[in-house]
Amino acid sequence: MREPDRQVPTPHGGREHVPAGPVRELLTPRETALGGSTVVRRLLPNLGRRMVGAWCFVDHYGPDDIADEPGMQVPPHPHLGLQTVSWLHQGEVLHRDSLGNLQTVRPRELGLMTSGRAISHSEESPREHARLLHGAQLWVALPDTHRHTTPTFEHHTHLPEITAPGLHGTVILGTADTATSPGTTHTPLVGIDLTLTEGSTTRLPLEPDFEYAALTMSGRTEVDGVRLEPGSMLYLGSGRRELPLRALADGSLLLLGGEPFEEKIVMWWNFIGRSSEEIVQARSDWMEGSRFGEVHGYDGQRLAAPTLPSVPLKPRGRAR
Structure with a gap:
């Protein structure tokens, strides 16, 4: 889910720029408009912070009154070399793809699309939809060993849960405590949707080899002593074995983490590749109507790819 006019290449990757210990780095979102009436707060990629584990793209939107x-x-x-994760707190999103899948994704259900070598899809609110729309769209970069895999779409309505006094968690991807999501992953990572009750204080166990970030979806929460407003994201670094959480009011947040992604990649528009030539070919294939298939049933034209920059795209590390 990305606006069609983004033309600046955003390269990522490289373990050497991952902090060796915990940090508290508040990421400022950038607002951008998508199709229809949706405005998103883009948190990854961010100036100076491009990835969290294999998580490479995070949009937060809503709650919006779309009655x-x-x-x-x-x-x-189109998409290439990545997975998309659709996650809702309110509303519905209708997913169509070039594999022929037609699926409505609802709150706390996992819509996971693995683009692999090539796929295309559309996302829309159903014609008859709920009043409020609130959620996040996330991307996961595929490692070189899996980025040419056969494209797939998964829809999981029942996900494992974790609980503690004042806390309820849904494991979106990966493993938390002993709870493992059925969603397919290709690198060590985790995504957890956490709901906190006002006044609760807890400590969530973490993997010290992972780097983490927390996105506040709603309410007022403190993460490691830092107060987060809805739509803000705190990068936490690595080397943590637990994370202090406190709810100043009823609230929810997404915790994203994973082993630092070592490979250098080029991320441009909806493609993740390893060379400029690969991205140029993917754009050409999309514009010529080959390789990415066709999405049937969407009432409208498909997106045209933006113009490539005049200089070759270079695979680079995580930091600019």
């Missing part, structure tokens, strides 16, 4: 609006309307567009 008299079309809601989300993202026309057919």
Whole structure:
């Protein structure tokens, strides 16, 4: 789910720039408009912080009142070398893809699309939709060993849960405590949706080899003593065995983590590759109508790819 006019290449990767210990780095979102009436707060990629583990793209949107609006309307567009994770707190998103899948994703259900070598899809609010739309769209970079895999789409309505006094968690991807999501992963990572009750204080166990970030979805929470407003994200670094959490009011947040992604990659528009030539070919294939298949049933035209920059794209490390 990405606006079609982004033309600046955003390269990532490289363990050497990952802090060796815990940090508290508040990431400022950038607002951008998508199709329909949806405005998102883009938190990754961010200036100076491009990835958290293999998580390479994070949009937070809503809650928006779309009772008299079309809601989300993202026309057919391609993906390459990544996974998309659709996660809702309110509303519904109708997913269509070039494999023929047609699926409505609802709150706390996992919509996981692995693009592999090539796929295309659309995302839209159903014609008859709920009043409020609130959620996050996330991408996971695929490692070189899996980025040419066969494309797939998974829809999981029942996900494992973790609980503690004042805390309830849904494991979106990976493993938390002894709870493992059924969603397919290709690198060591985790994504957890956490709900906190006002006044609760807890410590969440973490993997010290992972780096983490926390995104506040709603309410007022403190993460390691830092107060987060909805739509803000705190990068936490690595080397942590637990994370202090406190709820100043009822609230929810997403905790994203994973082993630092060592490979250098080029991320441009909806593609993740390893060379400029690969990205140029992917754009050409999309514009010529080959390789990425066709999305049937969407009422509208597919997205055209933006113009490539005049200089070759270079695979680089995690920091600019």
